[in-house]
Amino acid sequence: MATRSYHALERETPPPPQRCPMDQSFTPFSDAYVKDPYAELASRRDATPVFYSEELSMLVVTRMEDISSVFLNPEMFSSENVQDPVFPLSHQTVEALSAPDFDPVAVMSNRQEPDHGRIRKYTKTGFSNRRLQTLEPYIRRRSHELIDQMLANGDAADFFSSFAVPLPGDTVFRFIGFPESDDDQLRSWCGDRLAFSWGQPSAEEQLDIANKMLAYWRYCREFTADKKANLGDDFASELLADHLADPDDLTYREVESIIYGLSFAGHEPVTLLLCNILLTLLPRREAWEEVCADPALIPAAIDEVIRFESPQIGWRRVANEDTTIGGVDVPKGTRILLSLGAANHQPDVFEDPTTFDLHRPNARANISFGKGIHHCLGAKFARFEARVAMEVIIERLPTLRLASSQDLNRTPNISFRGPTSLAVEWDEG
Numbered sequence: 001m002a003t004r005s006y007h008a009l010e011r012e013t014p015p016p017p018q019r020c021p022m023d024q025s026f027t028p029f030s031d032a033y034v035k036d037p038y039a040e041l042a043s044r045r046d047a048t049p050v051f052y053s054e055e056l057s058m059l060v061v062t063r064m065e066d067i068s069s070v071f072l073n074p075e076m077f078s079s080e081n082v083q084d085p086v087f088p089l090s091h092q093t094v095e096a097l098s099a100p101d102f103d104p105v106a107v108m109s110n111r112q113e114p115d116h117g118r119i120r121k122y123t124k125t126g127f128s129n130r131r132l133q134t135l136e137p138y139i140r141r142r143s144h145e146l147i148d149q150m151l152a153n154g155d156a157a158d159f160f161s162s163f164a165v166p167l168p169g170d171t172v173f174r175f176i177g178f179p180e181s182d183d184d185q186l187r188s189w190c191g192d193r194l195a196f197s198w199g200q201p202s203a204e205e206q207l208d209i210a211n212k213m214l215a216y217w218r219y220c221r222e223f224t225a226d227k228k229a230n231l232g233d234d235f236a237s238e239l240l241a242d243h244l245a246d247p248d249d250l251t252y253r254e255v256e257s258i259i260y261g262l263s264f265a266g267h268e269p270v271t272l273l274l275c276n277i278l279l280t281l282l283p284r285r286e287a288w289e290e291v292c293a294d295p296a297l298i299p300a301a302i303d304e305v306i307r308f309e310s311p312q313i314g315w316r317r318v319a320n321e322d323t324t325i326g327g328v329d330v331p332k333g334t335r336i337l338l339s340l341g342a343a344n345h346q347p348d349v350f351e352d353p354t355t356f357d358l359h360r361p362n363a364r365a366n367i368s369f370g371k372g373i374h375h376c377l378g379a380k381f382a383r384f385e386a387r388v389a390m391e392v393i394i395e396r397l398p399t400l401r402l403a404s405s406q407d408l409n410r411t412p413n414i415s416f417r418g419p420t421s422l423a424v425e426w427d428e429g
Contacts, residue, residue, distance in 0.1 A: 272418025
């Protein structure tokens with residue numbers, strides 16, 4: 001049974017493809033891109049839909065049809081690099097993560113066939129409708145509690161820290177089975193993973209994140225061992241029961257690694273989604289008031305936000321063999337950045353793509369959650385949690401609005417998009 005470490009700490013970068021358009025200026029880390037990636041992506045999508053970014057040492061793919069073909073051909077395009085750091089790690093960071101007991105293995109997004117399908121059947125069962133329904137009362141109650149705290153502090157708050165961070169974190173921790181008493185500690189360990197795997201942290205920041213990752217992995221191992229002896233009604237217990245029923249088909253290390261990886265996947269992207277929903281709807285008062293008047297429109301609003309201002313605008317692959325993408329020859333080993341944001345704003349796929357349309361008929365045709373066998377397992381979870389949260393928000397805070405004169409800061413990275421704070425106000429009474 002082939003295994004691979006969860007994060008590749010060191011790697012070789014192959015040379016760029018020959019006869020491929022080269023782009024010396026493209027970088028997701030520029031101020032202009034962070035502020036508005038869609039404008040920069042649109043011009044490149046129209047002129048050179050497949051190009052090589054010298055900054056990233058990656059082939060960038062921008063059109064829906066090319067991205068879809070990559071997603072739908074997992075034999076040719078491996079997902080093994082999706083959790084790896086974009087840039088080389090410092091010696092100190094590699095040394096920290098080379099601890100003998102830091103040994104999570106690739107399990108889902110970065111595990112290849114046939115093992116990916118073998119593991120996915122167990123995790124997919126854990127994301128069943130029954131499991132989601134058992135979480136709904138908690139999500140609704142916790143949303144009310146967080147809004148109660150916001151209201152108690154006046155008529156303004158940072159929505160990011162007051163609601164968007166704690167709700168998804170607490171929810172995924174309950175889903176896994178972590179005790180509530182550990183929530184604050186767990187969030188502190190998991191909060192910087194975005195920068196580690198998809199950003200450009202300094203050597204000092206890398207080492208700090210690495211130490212948190214190591215502490216969190218050790219926690220997950222201790223938790224899994226304890227849970228094995230005390231099974232309950234939670235996702236971790238389901239995985240362990242499946243392992244105990246057939247330890248050769250789902251290994252104990254794989255159970256530990258699924259629990260380790262799920263905390264980020266079920267937390268940070270949903271935090272960004274909740275913020276992006278408000279960032280998109282609140283300035284468009286007609287759309288906001290329409291949703292407040294008819295909560296049945298919430299799912300449509302969420303789908304259009306996921307297209308228009310997605311929390312995930314890029315994902316990665318590696319070419320397993322020599323191939324072509326969009327007429328460009330791609331040698332084996334080439335690292336690829338799939339620009340989901342560019343495809344979601346493609347005019348021949350989405351009419352008038354730069355306009356937010358609450359009633360867009362094909363909004364759900366966006367590619368933010370991927371496609372094919374690696375389609376994001378948490379897509380249903382994210383939509384479900386966002387819907388329940390938004391139902392509570394519009395019920396409790398229909399006069400919610402963005403605070404004026406705020407500068408939106410976002411963490412520069414290749415994959416995720418959303419603010420690091422979001423000041424909001426409302427009318428009291």
